[in-house]
Amino acid sequence: MAGKSGRTLSITQESSWKKAVFSWEGILILLFIAVNILCICISPNYNLKNVLREMPKYLTEVFLLLPMAYLLLLGEIDISVGASVCLSATMACMACNAGLPFPLVLLVGLAVGTLCGAVNGFILTRFTELPPMIVTLGTQIVFRGIAEITLGSGGSISLTNTKQFHAMAGKIGPVPYMFFVVILAAAIYMVVLGKTTFGRRVYAIGSNSLASYYAGIHVQKIRFFVFTLAGFMAGVSAIFLTSVLYGANTTTGNGFEMDAIAMAVFGGISTAGGKGKLLGAIISAFTIICLRIGLGQINMNPQVILVILGALLVLAVLLPNLAKKARSMGIMAKAA
């Protein structure tokens, strides 16, 4: 567990306040606070009520972030989840319009998503030499293609009965149900990753998959499970997105996978696997959501917002490298 996974070991070491503040998660919390102060300063309408009201649309992406973090920790990636959302939403809408009872509609959405994930998992565990980026790029096109064929020439489907989905988008006070579901899901994912053998195995495989295999971990079983999990969460995301959009079309879920990857990387999860914490990814997700809402409220040009988010992301991956370089230069200076 040395080397790449050094970070996991450090959790068990003494925890002083300095450590908490100076960890990547600590920095992210500061950044989160800074972003909120910034938004309050620039927008007179940036308050808890409005932020919670604007949040559901963005929260649908957080569902994808959770399994994406697991995948990145494994050293894998899945860029088909956005298309899985599209296909699941399409099928759920069709099931709803066909008059199926509501629980069954939800089940259809979840099942389609899970099936999409299982297809990815099956291909990637059966043919382990294939790169996940390319395979999921292929399945992305296939899933979206199936959705487009199903949607037909109109390219969109809308619910004929919106009642139950409308109820799903309801709120307790100012807090949408979806917010609670996201928090609950995030908590479960964090506990599983941090406190169970399964979580430790994920880190182990991400650090060194071959060593993990020789250590007796069922590497392929875990990979299959996590890919399927990503599909399942795409189904969850699709159901909640349907409650916001009352339907689906060929552009549903476009770019969700990239947003999820960006949030995870910004949260300190390495795309090489084995490094990073889910907590960071979740804080970074809310930081990005708050920044988007705040900048949106001052009617900033969306392209400028995208540039800012992109620059932040590049900086986030650059920072640790820059710091490392600065330190090694410091050591060299001392030696000389």
Place this chain on the structure above:
Amino acid sequence: MKRKLFCVLLCAAMVSSLLAGCGGGGGSSSAAPATPASSASGDGGSAAPATDGGSGGKTYAIVTKAAGNPFNEKVAEGFQKVIEEQGGTCIVRHPEAATADAQVSVIQSLISQGVNSICIAANDENALQAALEEARDEGINICCVDSKVNKDSRQTFVNQAGVNEIGQCLMEAVYDISGGEGDWAILSATSQATNQNAWIEAMKTAMQDEKYSKLNLVEVAYGDDEPQKSTDQTQALLSKYPDLKVICAPTTVGINAAAKVLQDNQSPVKLTGLGLPSEMAEYIGDDDAHSCPYMYLWNPVDLGRLGAYTSVALVDGTITGATGDKFSAGDMGDYEVVAADDGGTEIILGAPFKFDPANINDWKDVY
């Protein structure tokens, strides 16, 4: 620890530069967020009819389909001009992408700002319903321009021209240019664009007429309103149907791409449809060197202006969006709200305008 400290410092620098950047950029838009705050507290969630009919202190928003859509930008320009003349505050919002999802975020953001009205060119007819109903609950008036939302999501729709008038007009143009017989094809935008599909349906209905019986519609191709894809689709049409006589492109992006392909190839195939004069000027002409004899469009600036007058009338209570409501649109004259085919209501700008070699030079600098 030094490394982490460095991280924190850099982070702080990042945030402060962001603050500075926003401070600088916010200068131009600082007027926008300030006004909604004052008006939001004033209207208390319901649009109280103003007795003087003025729109001072009110905030009117327009949401386009996407940034970089030249037609929508002209609509927004006309909208903004009227609102500012009336003394209101105008917010122009472009969604992040040409999708309904992105427009939902924009609508939510406008609700937060407490605007008085939203005028939207929709990317999907039904997908905005939940967001727009929420806006209605907050007392925000909703109308749409260019591309409509369903009747439950809007108060009224500012229609550029009656769907049937456009279908009839384009069909007549195809008939005239082809000489009354032969193969022709349609090059549309995306397969789910509400307005394109309605016009194509209207053309198909018009084609039932005995007069057009010798015309043969071979294909409806979709260029997704992307120049490159539209170019590819035009080339595909040319190679698939050697006897093709006319292409009709009821989209500004499609007609522009097709015009270039046909003119560059010196193709005998002729083109008509709906296009922007500034983009199409070099292709419009009666001789063989030009690919497009004439085309149609309405004036997007006027469309935006009518959208603005409609928003103002909705906010000050002159109209509610019910059939038979009448209002005055400044120097554009008086308009009436009429029933639309989908069961909702609409306001029709007028018949499409014909651009031919005689008038194109006057219009190409306008829009």
